[in-house]
Amino acid sequence: MNDRIDSIWPALSYAAEHETYDALHLMTQIVGKIRLARTPWINHSWHVTLYLSAVGLSTGPNxxxxxxxxxxxxxxxxxxxxxxxxxxxxxxxxxxxxxxDFHAAVVEMLANAGIAVEFDGVPNELPDAVPFAEDDRPRRYDPDAAHRLWRVWLKTGEVFTRFRSGFIGKVSPVHFFWGSFDLAVTRFSGRPAPLHPGGVPNLPDDVAQEAYSHEVSSAGFWSGGPTAPFPLFYSYAYPEPPGFREAKGLPDGAGFDGEMGEYVMPYEAVRTAADPDTALLQFLQQTYAAAADGARWDRAALECEIGRPGVVRPV
Structure with missing residues (x-):
């Protein structure tokens, strides 16, 4: 592995580091719920997300x-x-x-600053959720593992932003969903979607239904979990159109996962590619194309060239 590439796309190990990821997941949920409590509802829950910053993840102003x-x-x-x-x-x-302990420290810090915030004290999108104030299980936090995960988020955000720039239809920011603990970007066809069935653990059905009120092609990075114990990039469509599972031109290591119902490319396959940025962009573009073509999106009206710094998009 090239030392320069390794420093930009560092190694991750779900098996060795999942305790740190789990701790960060719950900590981001606490902070995200504070943001949720202070922000008017915006379509598709975009008001609850966190954003990449030069040092980590931020709520932005509340x-x-x-x-x-x-x-x-x-x-x-x-x-x-x-x-x-x-x-x-x-x-x-x-x-x-x-x-x-972390929950109590956050509440105390806010109170000391004169900020009164009441927020839901139970984690979302996790089975068997334990209220934050009652979660007294010892937690391991490895600073090096957390730092490397953030560097992956940061570099992923750069590639996702390039991908986002090639779409002039409705498209989400590149943002971090603390409920599912993933960095995501979503494109929309502009057409309504069938009512989502809901059923996400510890998430009201009406939240999921509002999030998927319109057709989407969504991609993201997830650090892994019991259903896929390795960090990965994913891409899915809702609703899934005909032929979606037969995407062409995927990079090495990418494929459709029938159990997860989405395309998956292990992070390690991106990290060890000859050109990781190009491999990830290819994954994003080809899986989006499968979604858009299968659902007959008006691609000519929705797409444009990928943006370049300082160059105005031609119209």
């Missing part, structure tokens, strides 16, 4: 009576930082012994 505040996971210093529009600043460590 209003409160005295002004605005933000919360940011600093995955270089391994702190959760609170900043307020009156110049206030505080932070707490991410290596709390338990999620209950």
């Amino acid at each position: 209003s409160y009576p005295q002004g605005a505040f933000d919360l940011e996971f600093d995955l270089i210093r391994h702190r959760l930082s609170l900043r307020t529009s009156d110049g206030g600043h505080d932070d707490i460590p991410l290596n709390a012994p338990t999620i209950a």
Whole structure:
């Protein structure tokens, strides 16, 4: 492996590092729920997401009576930082012994800053969810594992943003969903979709139905879980159109996973490709093409050339 590529696309191991990923997942849920409590509903739950920053993940500004505040996971210093529009600043460590300890520290930090926020205290999209305040299981937080995962998010976000720039129809930001713990970008045909069946663990059906109210081709990066114990890139369509599972021109290592119902490309296959950026972009483009062609999207009206810095898109 080229040392330069290895530094840009670092090695990840779900088997060795999933405890850190699990701890971060629950911590981001706490912070995400604070954002949810302070932000008007935006289509497809886009108001709840976190955003990549130069040091980690941020909520962006959230209003409160005295002004605005933000919360940011600093995955270089391994702190959760609170900043307020009156110049206030505080932070707490991410290596709390338990999620209950981290939850209590977040609530105390907000209270000390005069920010009153009531938020739902139960994790979403996880089976057998334990309320944050009661989750006293010991948690392992490895700073190196968390830092490498963030570097993958950061580089993935760069490629996802390039992919996003080639679409002039409705398209989501590149954003981080704390419920499912994945970085995602979603394209829309503009047409309504059949009512989603719901059934996501610990997520109200009406939330899932609003999220999938319109046809989508969605792609993302997930650090892995019991159903796929390895970090991976995914791509799916809702509703799934005819012929979607027969995508052409996929990069090495990519294929359709029947159990997951989506295309999957293991992170390791991208990381070890001769040109990881190109391999990932190919995966995104070819799986999107399978979705758009199968559902007969008006591609000529929805697509454009991939954007370049400083160059205005021709019209």
